[in-house]
Amino acid sequence: MSGKLYTRTPHPVVGGTSLVTTRLSRRSRSRSAARVWIFSGVGALGLVAVLVVSALTIAGGCARKLPATSTAPVAVSSLAASAPATAVASASAASAKRAPATASASGPASASVAGSSGVVEIGWVGDTTPGSKYGSPPKNGRALFEDLRKQLQAPDLMVGNLEGTFGDGGKSKSADKNTYSFQAPPKNAESLAWAGFDVMSLANNHAWDYLEPGLSATRKALADNEIADVGLPGQITIREANGVKVAFVAFSPYRWNAPISNIPAAQKLVRKAKQQSDVVIVLIHAGAEGADKTHTPKGAEKAYGEFRGDPRAFSHAMIDAGASMVLGSGPHVIRGIERYNGKLIAYSLGNFAGWGNFGQGGNLSLSGLLTVRVDKNGEIVGGRWLSLKLADPGVPAVDKQNTSGKLVEKLSASDFSDTFEMDSNGNFGPGK
DSSP states (O other), X not given: OTTOOOBOOOOOOOOSEEEEEEOOOOOSSOXXXXXXXXXXXXXXXXXXXXXXXXXXXXXXXXXXXXXXXXXXXXXXXXXXXXXXXXXXXXXXXXXXXXXXXXXXXXXXOOOEESOOXXXXXXXEEEEEEOOBTTBOOTGGGGGGTGGGHHHHHSSXXXXXXXXXXXXXXXXXXXXXXXXXXXEEOGGGHXXXXXXXXXXXXXXXXXXXXXXXXXXXXXXXXXXXXXXXXXXXXXXXXXXXXXXXXXXXXXXXXXXXXXXXXXXXXXXXXXXXXXXXXXXXXXXXXXXXXXXXXXXXXXXXXXXXXXXXXXXXXXXXXXXXTTOXXXXXXXXXXXXXXXXXXXXXXXXXXXXEEESSOXXXXXXXXXXXEEEEEEETTSOEEEEEEEEEEEETTTEEEEOTTOHHHHHHHHHHHHXXXXXXXXXXXXXXXXXX
16 A cells, blocks of 8 residues: 555445344353344334344353354345344353354344443454455454454453455445455454454445445354444444443444434434443544544544544534443544543544555554443443554554554643543543
């Protein structure tokens, strides 16, 4: 990419009907049992599909491998306009960090994790591309995450922005040589589960790189590896850890996602999510792009002629509606962290991982892993910023010089009147 950001063109409106198959598969962790109930409502037809899965049992303190569970179709009709479906999954874990997740179909998906501390730690990283025509990581994608697997598995719930798709070819959004379409082999989705991811946001422009079939294939690849997704219109994805029920909603400027342009509708979705959970986490893909776009301006932003939201106004409105934090991606560079009404807004963590598809050098090579602890009342308890740096061809590793940590502190102090004070190790408390 020669240090340049990839460019994009506007995309068409979502339409048509797709069929997504969800399955509860097994990671190499011990679990006691899992049951999944999936309910899909499509428009006025009120179609209901029910899946009941019995998965794993524990005998004598050791996990016993059982056959793969069966699959059942979940209809997703007109992603931009259909009535949201509902998917609910519950699970318990005896000795695993997390329980199985199921992908939701424009509706909530939930899974529980053993423990009842009343505090849950959320991990967040930025743009993640586990392979594309510009390069595919060795070991089916695992080479991207080997250096950080321990850190990615530490949070109770690990979340990232999936910048691309999974699939086996098909028509891409554009043949324009200046428009980048990212597609990794479906088998590379396993590397995300292996690394420790629980939820991936599809709220970005690249979710539509291979149109609706590509989006459906991506969701299936994630579901096959027990990773929940979020970002479709009306979609709420719920996970439970340590006795805290956490709802995720995600927004972008693009028609196949919950719209960032309609703040009242977004607030309504946050309030709905709050009714179903203890904590609401909002994910956004917003803001201008470029090595010089590290500051968070006031007002709406654009990139390549596209509207990219008003990150400040939108994030504040989401907190006002009941969200505990807003976690951002999109600018491809680090931006500051704001403390707003006691809650946390991280506007961008830069690019996290990609194999030859991201521009690098200077600010474009700086990244971070943000972990935030939040209690059952939705209050921020504390957290940590771990400085990362991307090395060719886009592999993240811990930066002992704490370069991005120093930058995020500087940007936070410069751009916001209230923020979180970090110590030399990136740790911070609830704030003032």
